[in-house]
Amino acid sequence: MAAYDELMAHARETEALAQVAGRLGWDQETVMPRAAAPQRGEEMAAMESVLHARRSDPRVGDWLAEANASGEVEAAQLRQIRRAFDRANKVPAKLASAIARVTSEAQGAWAEARAADDVAAFLPVLQEVVALKREEGAALSAGGDVYDAMLDDYEPGATAADLSQMFGALRPRLVELRAAILETEAPPALEGVFDESAQMKLARQIAKTFGYDMARGRVDKAVHPFSSGSGLDVRITTRTDELDPFNCIYSTIHEVGHGAYEQNVDRRYLLTPLGQGASMGVHESQSRIYENQIGRSRAFTGWLYGQMREAFGDFGIADEETFFGTVNRVQNGYIRTEADEVQYNLHVLLRFDLERALIARDLEVEDLEAAWNERFEADFGFAVDKPSHGVLQDVHWSVGLFGYFATYTLGNVYAGCLHQSMRAALPELDAALAQGNTTPATDWLQEKVQRHGGLVPPRELIENACGFTPNEAPLLDYLEEKFSAIYKL
Amino acid sequence: MAAYDELMAHARETEALAQVAGRLGWDQETVMPRAAAPQRGEEMAAMESVLHARRSDPRVGDWLAEANASGEVEAAQLRQIRRAFDRANKVPAKLASAIARVTSEAQGAWAEARAADDVAAFLPVLQEVVALKREEGAALSAGGDVYDAMLDDYEPGATAADLSQMFGALRPRLVELRAAILETEAPPALEGVFDESAQMKLARQIAKTFGYDMARGRVDKAVHPFSSGSGLDVRITTRTDELDPFNCIYSTIHEVGHGAYEQNVDRRYLLTPLGQGASMGVHESQSRIYENQIGRSRAFTGWLYGQMREAFGDFGIADEETFFGTVNRVQNGYIRTEADEVQYNLHVLLRFDLERALIARDLEVEDLEAAWNERFEADFGFAVDKPSHGVLQDVHWSVGLFGYFATYTLGNVYAGCLHQSMRAALPELDAALAQGNTTPATDWLQEKVQRHGGLVPPRELIENACGFTPNEAPLLDYLEEKFSAIYKL
The missing domain is CATH 1.10.1370.30 (Neurolysin; domain 3)
Incomplete structure (x- = not known):
């Protein structure tokens, strides 16, 4: 198979998995049993980890290097895949998972702080989020x-x-x-x-x-x-x-x-x-x-x-x-x-x-x-x-x-x-x-x-x-x- | 990390993904929009392919070879993981995907044949299913x-x-x-x-x-x-x-x-x-x-x-x-x-x-x-x-x-x-x-x-x-x- 076709076959499966992850989000906000949240957190994290691994897969880099776009649509597909590939590779997996963990915690802290009208209770965790996001931004901006x-x-x-x-x-x-x-x-x-x-x-x-x-x-x-x-x-x-x-x-x-x-x-x-x-x-x-x-x-x-x-x-x-x-x-x-x-x-x-x-x-x-x-x-x-x-x-x-x-x-x-x-x-x-x-x-x-x-x-x-x-x-x-x-x- | 712990961390993510795949099935039978079926087929296939790859991952084999069970529960976990690993590796990926494709087709043919009370319309595709399942059974039974x-x-x-x-x-x-x-x-x-x-x-x-x-x-x-x-x-x-x-x-x-x-x-x-x-x-x-x-x-x-x-x-x-x-x-x-x-x-x-x-x-x-x-x-x-x-x-x-x-x-x-x-x-x-x-x-x-x-x-x-x-x-x-x-x- 040509590099472009291999890349697109891989991307298609990735898109299908991204749809599945998105539907988990829908499920969570509409029909999920209320006590299922801890398990759902692990399910979402597992899907994110699969998606990150696919998007940053070194084979994607190889295919991108070899693939030729035969027209406007193909060029646009390559542009989008390259964007996701670059992003996934710029952010270290450790940082990405720290952000996932801290923002998950911060969301709960925010909800409690808002309910109690207590800004001080939210600031320490927001501090952490901002620090991690600055770090992520620095990695993404590459200078x-x-x-x-x-x-x-x-x-x-x-x-x-x-x-x-x-x-x-x-x-x-x-x-x-x-x-x-x-x-x-x-x-x-x-x-x-x-x-x-x-x-x-x-x-x-x-x-x-x-x-x-x-x-x-x-x-x-x-x-x-x-x-x-x-x-x-x-x-x-x-x-x-x-x-x-x-x-x-x-x-x-x-x-x-x-x-x-x-x-x-x-x-x-x-x-x-x-x-x-x-x-x-x-x-x-x-x-x-x-x-x-x-x-x-x-x-x-x-x-x-x-x-x-x-x-x-x-x-x-x-x-x-x-x-x-x-x-x-x-x-x-x-x-x-x-x-x-x-x-x-x-x-x-x-x-x-x-x-x-x-x-x-x-x-x-x-x-x-x-x-x-x-x-x-x-x-x-x-x-x-x-x-x-x-x-x-x-x-x-x-x-x-x-x-x-x-x-x-x-x-x-x-x-x-x-x-x-x-x-x-x-x-x-x-x-x-x-x-x-x-x-x-x-x-x-x-x-x-x-x-x-x-x-x-x-x-x-x-x-x-x-x-x-x-x-x-x-x-x-x-x-x-x-x-x-x-x-x- | 010890081999057992690495294996369990991997298995835990696999189980979380299996839950996601199962929930897609629930969604399909209860709330899925009726015209979504073709896309859903690709989503399910993508999840199956991820699960198969994880279960047959050669690293699982290495971890299984090294892992020590410290008690009854650990021994049982290893037994279950080995079962899934052996199964996933015994059936060639090509055969597994042929079975997935043919049975998906056969299910539609069956529904039509049943509605029309037409056994003859169903037999050719059932023939194919039986042939593929015999082949799979032979692979699984190993003699x-x-x-x-x-x-x-x-x-x-x-x-x-x-x-x-x-x-x-x-x-x-x-x-x-x-x-x-x-x-x-x-x-x-x-x-x-x-x-x-x-x-x-x-x-x-x-x-x-x-x-x-x-x-x-x-x-x-x-x-x-x-x-x-x-x-x-x-x-x-x-x-x-x-x-x-x-x-x-x-x-x-x-x-x-x-x-x-x-x-x-x-x-x-x-x-x-x-x-x-x-x-x-x-x-x-x-x-x-x-x-x-x-x-x-x-x-x-x-x-x-x-x-x-x-x-x-x-x-x-x-x-x-x-x-x-x-x-x-x-x-x-x-x-x-x-x-x-x-x-x-x-x-x-x-x-x-x-x-x-x-x-x-x-x-x-x-x-x-x-x-x-x-x-x-x-x-x-x-x-x-x-x-x-x-x-x-x-x-x-x-x-x-x-x-x-x-x-x-x-x-x-x-x-x-x-x-x-x-x-x-x-x-x-x-x-x-x-x-x-x-x-x-x-x-x-x-x-x-x-x-x-x-x-x-x-x-x-x-x-x-x-x-x-x-x-x-x-x-x-x-x-x-x-x-x-x-x-x-």
């Missing part, structure tokens, strides 16, 4: 910028310098927009009790409306909604709260964005290194454009209003126009995951700046809480009342996810760019959305973004799709226009 | 008896000669008992419609009654009930039929027998080669004694009668005594999985004799149907009406499971032995069962059998538990006594 190496793990090609410039342009206009909105009168909030099984029924129907294929997926409940898997088995989860049906509906639409992306990758890439989304940022662009630019648009919420009245009867909102405002209410809040479109990115930018300083040793772990609280008050205009509403609110740092937060805002920026181009290409889109028909939009996204999987590097993929260099202006313009209209600014 | 090597795969130490003697003693007394029963008047059958969610609720309650730990397990529905997993994550499935609540109840109790066995293995053996049931036969002894000797006893069915009246109201059976007869009704039937305690083993003996002849080339695949029909009429007194009621009824041969059927009857024989000793040890057992309290029985089984996992070879384990050499007499005595009373023979 280059450590934080860039971390970013590259989630967003190939991204640099802190580029992102800083983009985020620096976002921040003042978002702070200003937020302040202007909060000075005016808010649309009415949703009130009442909404049957949870009716919410799930509606959520499943909406998932299908957005093109999510139930024959290759399923929708379950989980504490924190997520999507999982690629190809023919892509599952999503959502949650219900009888006082807040929007949580269920928009969590579902968001996860459907991730899930549909994975389902829509070109079938020829199934179980190959190209058979997944291009990056975390591009992934988030899909989940966000489904959720916000489409799902929270005036046209689509008009249709949704009718669906909700069918499901729940009269729920006290007078008409579509008022409902549009209710869906897009902006209000003060501490929590990133509960934030609206306007404030969400301010939460992310705060974390990006703090974690970058942490990794660069410009900020030490013991000063993190003070830095958080100061920055929060500067951007949001009020003080954090307790750590679980501040520095302890997200699991990410305990799991060692440094460089990850940035992809949330990058995804929103990409969604803004894609939305601008999509609107230009589909002048009749609102008429379809008003009928609950998202197909023109999802077809456009499938054609321009989703079907390509990992074929093209993320930034290039978005640039090809949009026809211009990705930048923050379309997102800002969209937000200012939409919320000026709702809030009559 | 010894081929069928014994197959048996040994499921029941370490069992031989066709021993089983034939045992089964030969069973058959005439079972044929005679069956004929006598069917000449007398049967107890009334169950009639009416039984709400399926009430069945599941009752089934879950009964599972707990039998000591199944829901914190380390779960009960779902599947087309064919099964149990899956070891240690801290042992799941069972059952099924419901609104006309036949006994199907749900006794499938659940049967699978609880398997599941509780796995849950009750000594926690020190978790994720080691000893951390599972000793053999298929011992496993079946637990599921059968839970289901039949306990679950279909006069005392327990008295309690169950009350539970069913609570769940379903008056369902037309006048009293406990009549209900006991209804639960234990014997009637003509073609299908093994629907057979009562008296006839079940006759179905198994038929398959044992036919498959043994097939493997020994005393019977060829093209003559299998005729041989089946002839034997069936001899033992059951009436003719098979169509292949789906005869030679096409079981999936086993299409999957390559030769040597497996025997463990069903061996399990029943072991259950008979264990029941005799348990009754002698627990003279007050019926008083507890009449209150729905199975704890004295399950505690006895846990102490004598379940906690030992794979520590002791199966036959020795049962002999230690019973205090006598396992044989068919206790099962026959029990059946004759029980059914003579019910049918007033």
Whole structure:
């Protein structure tokens, strides 16, 4: 067999095993018996060890040295395999397993500290995580910028310098927009009790409306909604709260964005290194454009209003126009995951700046809480009342996810760019959305973004799709226009 | 690290991976999206290939050569690892993968042939399966008896000669008992419609009654009930039929027998080669004694009668005594999985004799149907009406499971032995069962059998538990006594 074919046969089996490992994660969050956790930890560790050994296998290096790419697809496959091979070989196995052990412990410590609002209890183990991640970053960067190496793990090609410039342009206009909105009168909030099984029924129907294929997926409940898997088995989860049906509906639409992306990758890439989304940022662009630019648009919420009245009867909102405002209410809040479109990115930018300083040793772990609280008050205009509403609110740092937060805002920026181009290409889109028909939009996204999987590097993929260099202006313009209209600014 | 410790660390990771592979099977039968099957096939194959490579790893051979067992447990661990190592190395990887490919195809062909009642459509692929299994058996037996090597795969130490003697003693007394029963008047059958969610609720309650730990397990529905997993994550499935609540109840109790066995293995053996049931036969002894000797006893069915009246109201059976007869009704039937305690083993003996002849080339695949029909009429007194009621009824041969059927009857024989000793040890057992309290029985089984996992070879384990050499007499005595009373023979 030629080196390329041997390499691909090996990679295919590795991808299949990665799917299995991913499904263990799904199982853990949805159906696993509660006392199974210790055994599950060993099962996950065993799968990770198998995957690491396969990715760093010296034979992969030999095949890579010999293999010839006969075309664009083959070249992209080799690029992805080389990326995984280099990464697996740069991080010593001992360090990787120390990170796995410490972050597993840190996650438990974080959960306890958050529940007790006790920052001091979390700091020692966070200290350890940061130290190990700095070490890993140094190994990955091989003399280059450590934080860039971390970013590259989630967003190939991204640099802190580029992102800083983009985020620096976002921040003042978002702070200003937020302040202007909060000075005016808010649309009415949703009130009442909404049957949870009716919410799930509606959520499943909406998932299908957005093109999510139930024959290759399923929708379950989980504490924190997520999507999982690629190809023919892509599952999503959502949650219900009888006082807040929007949580269920928009969590579902968001996860459907991730899930549909994975389902829509070109079938020829199934179980190959190209058979997944291009990056975390591009992934988030899909989940966000489904959720916000489409799902929270005036046209689509008009249709949704009718669906909700069918499901729940009269729920006290007078008409579509008022409902549009209710869906897009902006209000003060501490929590990133509960934030609206306007404030969400301010939460992310705060974390990006703090974690970058942490990794660069410009900020030490013991000063993190003070830095958080100061920055929060500067951007949001009020003080954090307790750590679980501040520095302890997200699991990410305990799991060692440094460089990850940035992809949330990058995804929103990409969604803004894609939305601008999509609107230009589909002048009749609102008429379809008003009928609950998202197909023109999802077809456009499938054609321009989703079907390509990992074929093209993320930034290039978005640039090809949009026809211009990705930048923050379309997102800002969209937000200012939409919320000026709702809030009559 | 000492060779033994290195070997055990390796084995522990292998066991964790085997649990993952097992859970993929559970997922496939319960929650997998229907269009995911092709991808799942590749995922399973990748896991099998990883497991085979680990079990046959030459380092395992080196460690085995060097390792010293410091006690009984260590010696048993080495015995189990050596067994798996020898097996993995005896069967050439090419043959193993040919068997995997052909049996996967054969399973589909069997399902279609059964649906169409078309034996001829199934024979060519069965031919291939038998040829490959003969080849595998030859590799495993290394010059010894081929069928014994197959048996040994499921029941370490069992031989066709021993089983034939045992089964030969069973058959005439079972044929005679069956004929006598069917000449007398049967107890009334169950009639009416039984709400399926009430069945599941009752089934879950009964599972707990039998000591199944829901914190380390779960009960779902599947087309064919099964149990899956070891240690801290042992799941069972059952099924419901609104006309036949006994199907749900006794499938659940049967699978609880398997599941509780796995849950009750000594926690020190978790994720080691000893951390599972000793053999298929011992496993079946637990599921059968839970289901039949306990679950279909006069005392327990008295309690169950009350539970069913609570769940379903008056369902037309006048009293406990009549209900006991209804639960234990014997009637003509073609299908093994629907057979009562008296006839079940006759179905198994038929398959044992036919498959043994097939493997020994005393019977060829093209003559299998005729041989089946002839034997069936001899033992059951009436003719098979169509292949789906005869030679096409079981999936086993299409999957390559030769040597497996025997463990069903061996399990029943072991259950008979264990029941005799348990009754002698627990003279007050019926008083507890009449209150729905199975704890004295399950505690006895846990102490004598379940906690030992794979520590002791199966036959020795049962002999230690019973205090006598396992044989068919206790099962026959029990059946004759029980059914003579019910049918007033």
